[in-house]
Amino acid sequence: MNTNSNVYTVIYTTIVVAVVSAVLAFVAMRLGPAQSANAKAETLRQMMSAAGIKPTEELYATSNADILQLYADSIEEAYTIDLDGKENGRLSTAADKIELIDKLKPQNKAIKAGSGATLPVYIFKGGIAVIPIYGAGLWGPVWGYVAFEPDCHTIAGAFFDHEGETPGLGAKIKDEPWFREKFSGKTVEWGDEPAFRLEKNAEATGATNAVDAITGATMTSKGLNEALNVWFKAYEKHFGIAAFFAALSQHEISEETTQNEEE
């Protein structure tokens, strides 16, 4: 047979490609459930790392089954809010119902469009509120989870991840524990423009809502900075008011104590 004729070449390549796609489709279907179980456990690890339920290293050394149990033990409630800060839905707190990060992309679009967003808020034991953030890095999406103390103003912890940032540069947002640890104890200034700064020399200004960008990863840092601010802005009406009341009640308590002392 003439293996160099055009007809043969076209038919041959068609068959090869069809066979390969069939094999890959079959394998993807068979392995899908196991992969999504892994992805869910990974999402839970990232959320609980941000919330400070356990040290990140310990979470990554824990098996999937134990992670699900740990999440069930530490989650209090989960709900969604719209862009006006009002609750518009409940989320299941069952560990296998957790929303994966691919749900964040449409929400990111909804935030930018200004309507139709259902943004998740996860409340862990002790009143720690965890919210996701999502945006574009240099090569692909970057995302993460930011946890707030009960005052809705101080960041309790954060965890960032990415799809394909450059290893050793942009990938540091995930690989270097010191980067995410810098966020603990910082604040988000609801209502300010921007609410948070991830910029060059930001820490030198002494502001509590600033973290230095990563050297050599300008585009990743910029993308993460935008992701943080876009999502903080979306949660502003929800957390801004909560933070105001939290501060107010704190103020009242301290006033009461001073009065008591005077008496």
Place this chain on the structure above:
Amino acid sequence: MAQKLKDTILNPILKGNPITVLVLGICSSLAVTVQLKGALVMAISVIAVTGLSSLVCSLLRNTIPNRVRIIIQLVVVAMMVILVDQILKAGEATYAIDKQLSVYIGLIITNCIVMGRIEAFALGNKPIPSLLDGLANGVGYGLILIVVAFFRELFGSGTLFGLQVLPAGYVPNNLVILPPFALILLGCIIWVHRALDKDLQEE
């Protein structure tokens, strides 16, 4: 015949090592050798991909239209790489390593060793020798990867497979973790290899 088979297996590991002699696959050997665990998974993945792609291409060798043979090879290699990636993602223990290796598993497709062995060997040889040639080249690659990762993890983090081996007072050498050190280490391995093997020395 037995001698030829032995050469097929041993040559890529020693005299014709893809990294130290052919200087192929350098990119990934600099990138994934910070930790032994990652290097080991990468080595096994490459062994599987080179072996299976060579086997499949050798089985198809008499039917592949010559004008599109590179494309057909690419499709076969790409399929193997995706399979490896999917399997790593499905395993509970390998999921985190797959995420850590991130793009480098996908980039096995661009590893010159894979296509190089298909072009140079699999298209002109029977399936079984081709499979062995592919596997042996993968082993030759993996061996260097593990040697480099051993030194980098030991001196860069003071650990081996994540377990502390150097005394707690050891200050990790940050240069060792950076890719340039892998290149220096690789240079040293090539130097030792050439010094030991007279056949590799140039006039």
